[in-house]
Amino acid sequence: MSGAPSQLESFDYKPELAKWHGKEIPSSIKSTQRNSGMVSDQSSFPLVQPAFDFRQYGQSGAWISELFPYTAGVVDELCIINSLYTEAINHTPAVSFVQTGSQQPGRPGIGAWLSYGLGSENENLPAFAVLNSLGKGGQPLSPAAWGCGFLPSQHQGVQLRGGADPVLYLNNSEGVSATERRGQLDLIRELNEQQDDRWNDPEIQARIAQYEMAFRMQTSVPEALNLDEEPDYIYDLYGPGARTPGTFAFNCLRARRLAERDVRFIQLYHTGWDHHGALYGGMQDQARMTDQPAAALITDLKQRGLLEDTLVIWGGEFGRTSFCQGRLTKQGFGRDHHPGCFSMWMAGAGVKAGTVYGATDAFGYNVASNGVHVHDFQATLLHLLGIDHEALVYKHQGRRYRLTDVHGEVVRGVLA
Amino acid sequence: MYDAPTTPVEPGVPEAVYPWRDAWPRNRLGLAPLGDGTGSSAHHPRFRQPRLGTALRSGLVETTEDFGSQGSLPSHPALLDWLAQWFVQSGWDVKALHRLILTSETYRQQSAAAAALRERDPNNELLARGPSFRLSAEMIRDNALAASGLLDRRVGGPSVYPYQxxxxxxxxxxxxxxxxxxxxxxxxxxxxxxxxxxxxSAIHPAQLIFDAPDNSVCSVRRPRSNTPLQALVLLNDPQYSEAAAALATALSDGRRTPTEQLRAGFLRLTGQSPTEAELALLLDYYSTSGNLAGTLHAVMNTSDFYTLR
Known part of the structure; x- marks a missing residue:
């Protein structure tokens, strides 16, 4: 959820703010957090009450905003964390921090670490797949967030695009028929075998295998991504966008097919959550596009018996301020970047389902209990996948690197 | 925090490691006097090392990027020292250093090796055989363009935007x-x-697939991976089919027999003549398909094209 969805309009219910609506945030509260330069010329910082109604759902009694009715419907599968905090205050470094453990680009992303640490269970598909919602506007995405950093390039995230060429260079060049290509591949193999006889170089055998895999990928990738065989009730589950390439719903459905085929890590990006203004309408639009498909993914994985060993995570790169950015009108108000607290949810493998973890203060401005730093979150994520975050290291330029750098504690409270 | 600086910090060297003279600039220039032939030679290998790394797959110290306590020990410390002294005495002549390395018997050895030798020294640390490694992202593309006669050798100027x-x-x-x-x-x-x-934030995908770093941070040593996506680039990036077509056109001058075309094409692409067995395979494919460009494109997908031997 790139751009940072407002926790105050989604999962962190702050009814006290109604009493403070339009009143200045106490300076004793405001000064506890760094604010972005985008509100530096504001002379007044009135608090804004949640723009939407909240209700309690499920056995956990979790408070969820009316914008997310489908997510509310699967709340007993979720562990909602309301006490995340980060160090970054702008999008690109913050996304990089969540994805790679460092605000500066150049480190491997989570998926690259998992590909490196756990390997692939399906050699005919990339271990780390990236699916982006198209035409969303908002902050641009940086492919560095799914890069392999200093790890070898087989660990980089492979963007699976909409349309006829889902993986770059996957299709035979124009005018080359499948028969022709097969003949060419046979010739390549025979030549490589000759060269192997001459040079006795183990690298050549590996190359021969990679060419065969490339050929199989030409079939397996389109097959994995082909939604034609999905029945209508599945499309209905994921919602109205599910038949339109490039939507979040379409990508959630693709993600399920990739998960079924043992792709190790699937990253979906949906931009457009950066509501500095017009939050009221913007949040409704964004929720409409993402709520039903995200919940459908949980339901669909569960009905296939996949949820127990698949970890699903929903979240952005930071939170949004409880005070107003811009003019305080219902349609016009916005909320600025806020690293001090934000919400995510996790579901599936090893997660304590039906819980809410951590809390913020009455203003929704600071973590009040059980704070989860981004590195703690990453340590927990790796733990859930069977990895000790302090042991998964890669030596580069003279030191050992980890996803969690030199930080991170596993958050025991979210484990089943 | 970046917007609330406290104590100013400047570059320096710990006193215990090397006492710095005030007159020396506090940057790499300040380190240069150490290489004047009077001091320890421990510093110049650092400069020389990547050169040797380029030529021999990895340097005499495997961790080209790290000469510190976390790096590997040199495989041939005496040779490293000798090369360093030689380099300083040459007047820091980089070209001469390249010539010295590339004309050495060590470099000019065959890279073919018996299984027993490979087993004893899989990474060729002892240099008992010639170097052999997959070319870098840039070298592979340039090699295809050069072999086909398409390469534009102009030097300098602004960056350009080839196929993407x-x-x-x-x-x-x-x-x-x-x-x-x-x-x-x-x-x-x-x-x-x-x-x-x-x-x-988005470097050329074909370069990325062949392990080019993303330029966000300094990178001294690149991994050399071996992946199916690399096969897909060489098979389907129009850069390579175009180069193959250009080479085929150049060889179709009406004066060469098919065998001569294939010999010449293979030589251009790999730097060596095909064996009889390779030639037979090529001829067979060419005569059946009638497609010289397709045959040469296949050669671009074999290890002798993208591997330094």
Missing amino acids: PAGLWDELSDKDWRYQYPELTPENRYRRSLYTYRKR
């Missing part, structure tokens, strides 16, 4: 002020890969 799958940058942002990949123009199509534009 359409729409790639547009998927990252739909803002109207986004930076768009300019249309391919004939005059920048075949420049050396060194000149390919490097957008830091």
Whole structure:
């Protein structure tokens, strides 16, 4: 959820703010957090009450905003964390921090670490797949967030695009028929075998295998991504966008097919959550596009018996301020970047389902209990996948690197 | 925090490691006097090392990027010292150093090796055989362009925009002020890969697939991976089919027999003549398909094309 969805309009219910609506945030509260330069010329910082109604759902009694009715419907599968905090205050470094453990680009992303640490269970598909919602506007995405950093390039995230060429260079060049290509591949193999006889170089055998895999990928990738065989009730589950390439719903459905085929890590990006203004309408639009498909993914994985060993995570790169950015009108108000607290949810493998973890203060401005730093979150994520975050290291330029750098504690409270 | 600085910090060297003279600039220039032939030679191998790394797959110290306590020990410390002294005495002549290394018997050895030797020394640390490694992203493309006669050898000038799958940058942002990949123009199509534009957040995908770093941070040593996506680039990037077609056209001058065409094409692409067995395979494919470009394109997908032997 790139751009940072407002926790105050989604999962962190702050009814006290109604009493403070339009009143200045106490300076004793405001000064506890760094604010972005985008509100530096504001002379007044009135608090804004949640723009939407909240209700309690499920056995956990979790408070969820009316914008997310489908997510509310699967709340007993979720562990909602309301006490995340980060160090970054702008999008690109913050996304990089969540994805790679460092605000500066150049480190491997989570998926690259998992590909490196756990390997692939399906050699005919990339271990780390990236699916982006198209035409969303908002902050641009940086492919560095799914890069392999200093790890070898087989660990980089492979963007699976909409349309006829889902993986770059996957299709035979124009005018080359499948028969022709097969003949060419046979010739390549025979030549490589000759060269192997001459040079006795183990690298050549590996190359021969990679060419065969490339050929199989030409079939397996389109097959994995082909939604034609999905029945209508599945499309209905994921919602109205599910038949339109490039939507979040379409990508959630693709993600399920990739998960079924043992792709190790699937990253979906949906931009457009950066509501500095017009939050009221913007949040409704964004929720409409993402709520039903995200919940459908949980339901669909569960009905296939996949949820127990698949970890699903929903979240952005930071939170949004409880005070107003811009003019305080219902349609016009916005909320600025806020690293001090934000919400995510996790579901599936090893997660304590039906819980809410951590809390913020009455203003929704600071973590009040059980704070989860981004590195703690990453340590927990790796733990859930069977990895000790302090042991998964890669030596580069003279030191050992980890996803969690030199930080991170596993958050025991979210484990089943 | 970056917006609340406290104590000013400057570059320096711990006193216990090397006492710094005030007159020396506090940067790499300050380190240079150490290489004047009077001091320890421990510092210049650092400069020389990547050179040797380029030529021999890895340097005499495997961790080219790290000469410190966390790095590997040199495999041939005496040779390293000798080369360092030689380099200083040559007047820091980089070209002469390259010549010395590339004309050495060690470098000119065959890279073929018996299984027993490979088993004893899989990484060739002892240099008992010639170096052998997959070329870098830039070298592979340049090699295809050079072999086919397409390579534009002009030096200098602004970066250029060769083939890149359409729409790639547009998927990252739909803002109207986004930076768009300019249309391919004939005059920048075949420049050396060194000149390919490097957008830091989205470097050319074919380069990335062959382990080019993303330029966000300094990178001294690249991994050399071996992946199916690399096969797909060599098979389907139009750069390579175009180079194969250009080479086929150049060899179809009406004066060469098919055997001569294939011999010459193979030599251009791999730097060596095909064996009889290879030639037979090539001839068979060529005579059946009638497609010289397709045959040469297949050669570009074999290890002798993208591997230094």
